[in-house]
Amino acid sequence: MSRPTINDVAAAAGVSVATVSKAVNGRYGVAVATVERVLQVVEELGYESSLVASSMRSRQTGVIGVLVADFEPFSAEILKGVGAALHDSRYDLLAYSGSRQLSPEGWERRSLSRLSGTLIDGVIMVTPTVVNVSADVPIVAIDPHTGRADLPTVESDSFGGARHATRFLAGLGHRRIGFVAGRPDLRSSSLRDAGYRHALAESGLPFDPELVAVGRYEQDTGRGAAKRLLTGPDRPTAVFAANDLSAIAVLDVAAELGLSVPGDLSVVGFDDVPEAAQSSPPLTTVRQPIQQLGAAAVSLLTALLAGEEPEKTHLVLPTRLIERGTTAPPR
Known part of the structure; x- marks a missing residue:
């Protein structure tokens, strides 16, 4: 038949x-x-x-979905980590990105509705926008939203990394240290802001709101933030950016303004995406283990899919400062 x-x-x-x-x-x-x-x-x-x-009879698809807003460097490294972790498993990977015709929250909700229970067994959300996430499958968030603390999460030590970066710049002798902040609705952004402020206080430096501009973790917005900081009447001698895309935007703007790095301006990023080592000069940055974030999310999600109770549902991985060519004492 x-x-x-x-x-x-x-x-x-x-x-x-x-x-x-x-x-x-x-x-x-x-x-x-x-x-x-x-x-x-x-x-x-x-x-x-x-x-x-x-998959109808087994009620399983053998597929794990990863929702990303865009395939930018951070998300690409996350996907590498997820893919490597799934390589010898029974699961395949489905990467899904949003429609630019919808709001970030809109595409995420629509994607969860479309995929959960029909195409995927579980989902990893990277830098989610939605707060009250609900689906018919288990969800793990990487770099979570500031809301809903009960959702299983994987993130890096954003506070410690930002504190270390800012103290490093202060230790070089910089007294006016600018900050390009990240996406306000993400916990990592809030923690990096807090780490920056904490390090200023530890170093005996006052917090100046004029030295803070929001870059939202995006290169175009980061350029606008950099221009505001570097064209002011009393520009900073150093800038800590909440991610590498923003830091690279600072380098671009500095070059356009005729500022030498690190002679006139020191710059530190956060992430250590491959582009950081390829910038000119190579970027000093806080390395978070991005691919390991993806692998840890897979481990947590597959445990949930197996009906296991993970020992920890909120994982925080360590960071460390990588010194390269964009930092030096002020002139």
Whole structure:
């Protein structure tokens, strides 16, 4: 007996082939009753040409989804870590990015609705925007939002890393240290801000709000923040940026303004993405173990999928300062 085709399913369910495709892939535009009828026929006929259909009996897909806002350097390194951790496992990786036609929160909610329970067994969300996350599958967040503390999370020691970077600059003799802050709704950004302020106080330096500009972890916004800091009447002699993209933006703006680095300006980033070592000069930065964040998220998520109770559901990995060519004592 030949294997049933999608046309067989459509005929038995009394719908079009397009409707069958939408129903089994969890897309919008199909009534709930129609979806249920199509899926019943899929199971009765044993139609197994799609991932969704083949997983209906086991209720598992063998796929872990990773939601990223964009495939920028940080997310790319996370995906490398996730992929390496899944290499010898029973799970495949599905990377999913958002539509720029929707708000960040909108695409995340829509993505969870589309993927959970049909295409993936669990999901890793990277720098999520949504606070009240809900889905039919386990969720682990990397670099979590400031809200909902009960969601399993993996992050780096943002406070300690920022404190170390700022104290390092103060130790070189800098007294006006600017700060390009990150995305305000992420816990890492709040902690890096706190670490910066704490280190200033420890070094006997006053906090000056004029030396802080928000870069939101984005290179374009970071450029705007850098211009504000470096074109003021009393510019800083050093800048600590909350991520490497922003720090590289500071280097670009400094070059446009004719400032030498590190002669006129010292710069420290945070992340140590591959681009940091390739910048000119190579960027001094706080290294967080980005690929290990991805691997740790996989370990936590697969434990949840196996029905295990993880020893810890909030993991914080250490950071360390990597000295390169963008820092020196002030002239």
